[in-house]
Amino acid sequence: MLISEYGSRKSFIDGFLIVVGFVFFLSEVLSGVTRYYFSALEISYCVYLPKIFLVLSIFAVILKGLFKNKLGKTFVLLLLVLFYSFLIA
DSSP: OEEOTTSOEEOHHHHHHHHHHHHHHHHHHTHHHHHHHHHHTTOGGGGGHHHHHHHHHHHHHHHHHHHTTOSOHHHHHHHHHHHHHHHHO
């Protein structure tokens, strides 16, 4: 587990979210370079992997909150409607 400077322990999911966020922001910064080299290697679909991991990690946090009853069902329903509107738009 990760230990912060204040001595509190972070859970595995917190550390995983930090890593996924870092990889996502790094991929956004280097998106032009990675697109170029991935298309040269004919694996251009790999550019979208950090975004997929980010979406999956958000769903993991939501499911964790649902199973621990920390998120209300109304919140999840509104989040799903928001996600659906992003897909349609």
